[in-house]
Amino acid sequence: MFNIYCPYCEEHREEEEFHPSGQAHLARPADADACTDKEWGDFLYFRKNPRGLHQELWQHTAGCRKFFNITRDTVSYQILETYKVGQSPQVKLPEVKLEEPRHG
């Protein structure tokens, strides 16, 4: 049994009722016509894949069908918090310095 707390149903529910929807807090470029191809490409296609804490969007598909956010550890699967869309996370993610991909 793996229970997830739904902030809308206000109780823990079985994992089977939920569906993950990838990285949370993706900000769409404010002016899509004026942004660069790199900005647009990053928004559309590039996602974090951290070893450790990750903020994710989930949906309570078999329950209230609402989307909400989870701060989850991708190594231990521990869920540190769940919060509604529009709310801010309480758990702060560690600052990760990304290496530029090496080519050639």
Added chain:
Amino acid sequence: MEKILVSDQYAPDSLSERAEFGDINVPVVETALQHVNLRQVATRTGSGHGVSFSELPVTGLLVLRARSERAALQSALQTTVNIKLPDTLQSEVSVSSGSHKSVYCIRWVAPDEWMLSCPAQDAFDIETRLRSSLGGNSVAIVNVTGGYSVLQLSGQHANDVLKKSTVYDVHPQNFSVGKVVNTTFAKAQVMLRCVSNDEYELIVRRSFADYVWHWIQVASKEYGLSVSRS
């Protein structure tokens, strides 16, 4: 609006059997399990078993959605069917006064969504009255009567059948009378309500009704299953 003929799936001479084939002037609404012939099954299974199953007659179902205009919906419901919006994961029931006793039940689905049930013949009338009472408020009302089947499980082992069918904790301590949850039932989804002790209501998608009916037959085999009309 002309009255709809609602077929009684337990009647010895059900409407759909009587309606002339191809007579478009006789629109007959049938339940999802009409073809199962529950009347015949009921006589075969007898009564007094651990689990009792029934499919409710065609039930009027309205999906109500409101966000900021929740108060307007609340008062419209109060004047139309004398019912209040239920709390999270709860349901409310009201019975109309007068000679013709109609039962209304409203279920919490999500913070901005509810499911109202009523006699099938009243669904259109209630929808119309809600709309006129709501005026220009931004509230969505959708009649989904044809999309679902309403089933009932009761008996001393009904809870045991649920335990092996759903991932939700249906122990009376957690799932008390009046509580309603959307969850899984075998491979289907269900809106599950605890009507009273050892009595549960399952609202399933019409296309899943056969599957759920077959599942219940197998799952309740060890307790004995009787089919009845609720």
